[in-house]
Amino acid sequence: MRMGSRGLVVLGCLGLLGFGGLLWAISHTPRPGLPAVVAIVLVVVTAAVGPWVALVHARLGDDPEVRGLFRGVLVAAVVIAVGGVAAAVALSYQERLASPAAMLSVMAAGGVALVGAVVFPWLFLTTRMLARERAARARAEERADLAAHLHDSVLQSLTLIQKQADSTEVRKLARSTERDLRSWLYGRQPVAGNDFSAAVTATAEVVEDAFDVVVELVSVGTCAMDTRSRAVVGAMREALTNAAKHGGVRRVSVFAEVSEAEVFALVRDRGRGFDPATRCGADRRGIPDSIERRMRHEGGAAVIRSAPGEGTEVELRMPLGRG
Structure with a gap:
């Protein structure tokens, strides 16, 4: 079973404590024979270095560059340890030289593994993260500069075309181009079928294109x-359609907000307006049917405020009932 990062850290700390105990024992206790020295030093150094190597390998082992570094460092550590132990065995007739040679070689191998397989990969990771952050920041600044430039030039030109063009098709093309450019500059909206904000945006675009x-x-x-x-x-679409068809205006404003408690929307125009007392005629069934009744059916409410010559406001509130 693979051990988690926390367990490896605990083992690594215990291994370092054990290594400190080994250094104390070397200075204050009699030295055992060469086989015991080799075994003890191998176990302690492996316990002190191994968990940290495993931890770094678990985090960075999938990176091809780091994987190659791991292999090279571990091979070098094994060569140093084996070569040192072999030299110690060759010098076994001189006990005073053999044991120190074995200990130094194993400790050197552990040091190589610690520096090459732990310190260098972490430095590599930190350097790469900093480089990626700088590159991302540079790209964001370039995109912001481009967005500001396009906003001050192309988008304003498209808005001016919409205001002054006599052709409906020209205005429609300018609006469509402006929407595409804004979407590219500021990020794509989610799929309209799954997201309220995207659905509101799509509804506004449909009304714009349908009624100029x-x-x-x-x-x-x-x-x-x-x-x-x-x-x-749906109620917002009906309110926008009514404003575009009957308001006699070229601009309609919509504010939509989703809070923890409810969905709120306000559709407003500064057009002709109407007398609410006459809204229920045969040609005005959209307000009671497609707005008020639709909202009431789902537990919401719609408030329509209008007067002749003063425009119309349609306020929609729908509780979310989250929990």
């Missing part, structure tokens, strides 16, 4: 689409 109006949209927050949020989008 400009929908000034501000959307704050979002939520997953369900029957309640779809009811809000």
